[in-house]
Amino acid sequence: MKPTFQGNPVSLAGNILNIGDSAPEITLPSKDLSDVKVGGASGKYQIINVVPSLDTGVCAMQTKKFNTEAAKLQNAQVFVISMDLPFAQGRFCSTEGIENLSVLSDFRSKEFGKKYGLLIDDSALRGLLTRAVIIVDPQGKIIYQEVVSEITTEPNYQAVLDLF
Structure with missing residues (x-):
């Protein structure tokens, strides 16, 4: 499925992963510049929220919603990944009270976007990530994916939360 931006199709670099695929393990900087691993086997469920930029209303809403829900989940790590610089992510988290999830940036090499097939390759959003939610099981397999x-x-x- 090819996502659209304001009704116009956008191309994604790489191949979108499928349910049942192994989730590639990627190391990304967090808002404090420490390295955090996402994907791969972690012994916990991973809910990976992918957003173009925290500076947009929809991305902010998605992050706030999962921040609220993350506090209720057992045996799960919740991540938000965008291309925003870690400094901007830190400011966003401080301003919005985001404390229950890890905010990560793919700005350095765009490795996450390329390996998960979620890097926008054309349009005004070229170089950003498309909106998606991925759930990785404790063994590192993708068990849910929605590319919006x-x-x-x-x-x-609700589809994500119903799995918990």
Whole structure:
């Protein structure tokens, strides 16, 4: 499925992973510049929220919603990944009270976007990540994935939460 931005199709670099695939382990900087691993086997469920930029209303809403829900989840790590610089992510988290999830940046090498097939390759959003939610099981397999069809809309929160 090819996502759209304001109704216009966008191309993604790489191949989107599928349910049942192994989730590549990627090391990304967090808001304090420490390295955090996402994907791979971690012994916990990983809910990976992918957003273009925390500076947009929909991305901010998605992050706030999962921050609230993350506090209720057992045996799960919740991540938000964007291309925002870690400094901007830190400011966003401070301003919005985001404390229950890890905010990570793919700005250095875009490795996450390329390996997960979520890097926008054209349009005005070229170089950003498309909106998606991925759940990785404790053994490192993808058990849920939603690449949101229209980048400007929110994901299906209930479908994710129903898995827990």
